[in-house]
Each structure stands twice: as structure tokens, then as C-alpha cells.
Amino acid sequence: MCLYRLLCEKNPMKQKMRIHYDKEADFLEVMFGEPSESYYEDLGNDIFERRDEKTGLVKGYAIFNVQKCTANKDIGVEIPVG
Numbered sequence: 001m002c003l004y005r006l007l008c009e010k011n012p013m014k015q016k017m018r019i020h021y022d023k024e025a026d027f028l029e030v031m032f033g034e035p036s037e038s039y040y041e042d043l044g045n046d047i048f049e050r051r052d053e054k055t056g057l058v059k060g061y062a063i064f065n066v067q068k069c070t071a072n073k074d075i076g077v078e079i080p081v082g
């Protein structure tokens with residue numbers, strides 16, 4: 001599953017987005033909207049989708065082993081405006 005598609009197609013960016021990267025753990029987390037009670041679904045390839053427990057809406061993604069996934073390339077994300 002392509003990280004770019006996850007970030008651009010599933011969330012229209014109509015809410016606040018927070019990004020956290022822990023270099024030591026090689027862990028990237030992208031969160032949408034306000035924090036809420038949620039659960040994770042394993043999408044494979046060390047990518048997990050976070051969903052709101054009540055609404056089922058996507059609240060973010062957790063990506064492990066980011067350096068391995070990106071093969072030392074930058075992660076480019078297009079953010080729709082409007």
C-alpha cells in the first residue's frame with residue numbers, strides 16, 4: 001500500500017493534521033483532527049490505520065521502519081487546499 005495514497009485519498013485534509021517522527025525508533029505517526037478513543041488496523045508492511053472507536057472514521061496512520069519503507073528517499077505528500 002502506497003503511503004502517498006493513504007494520506008491523500010482517504011483524508012480530504014478538512015481538519016488539522018499532526019505529524020510526528022521518532023528517528024531513534026524509526027516511527028512515523030500522522031494524526032487527523034482532535035484526539036479520540038481509537039483502535040488500529042494492520043494494513044501490512046508495518047503500516048497501521050487508526051480509526052475512531054465510535055464513528056469508524058480514519059484518525060491517522062502509524063508507520064514503523066520508515067527508513068526501510070522509503071529506501072532513504074523523501075516522503076512527498078500533496079496536501080489539497082480548499
